[in-house]
Amino acid sequence: MAVSLGGNSGGPMSEINVTPLVDVMLVLLIIFMITAPLMSHSITIDLPTANPKTPDSEMSVPPLDLAVKQDGSTYFNDHLVTEAELRAQFAVSAQRSPQPELQIRADKNTEFKIVKKIIGDAKDSGMVHVAFMTTDAPKE
Incomplete structure (x- = not known):
């Protein structure tokens, strides 16, 4: 100035x-x-398409079911397991070929840090197929 x-x-x-x-x-x-x-230029990429049909080879391997309650207790295939037992189950399942999918069903009020630790344990054990199970949205 x-x-x-x-x-x-x-x-x-x-x-x-x-x-x-x-x-x-x-x-x-x-x-x-x-x-x-x-x-303003967008990058064009080819996105994969969803295929609801799974090959027969994947259907022969049953998925692993893991339920997590609000208090942090975990149920592996409907049996209460400790954290060490869960890591051992992950290590055994990761060695199988083809590897089964781990399906995590967590309570709505479960803290995310509990689920994050379980995912980290599964990844450290070598699990590569992890899915989250949810319920359908209520129809209005």
């Missing part, structure tokens, strides 16, 4: 020098004019 102290009136003159402001605004305008068209 430039302030002129001279002049005939004897007091300070309060005129704002807008030239630097205009220069900055023009530079920003040019930058946005160049980058705006680049942001």
Whole structure:
């Protein structure tokens, strides 16, 4: 901001020098004019299509059922298991070929950190097929 102290009136003159402001605004305008068209281009990719039919080879392997209650207790195929037993089951199931799918049914009020730990244990054991089981939305 430039302030002129001279002049005939004897007091300070309060005129704002807008030239630097205009220069900055023009530079920003040019930058946005160049980058705006680049942001609007979309990248085209081929998304996989959902196939509800599973091959017969996958149907022969029954999925692993894991239920997690609100208090954190876990039931592997409807049997109460501890954390160590669950990790052992994951390690055994990860070695099978073809590997069964782990289907996790967690209570709606279960803290996510419990489910996250179970997923981490499954991943560390080598499980690659993990699914979440939900209920259908209520029809109105």
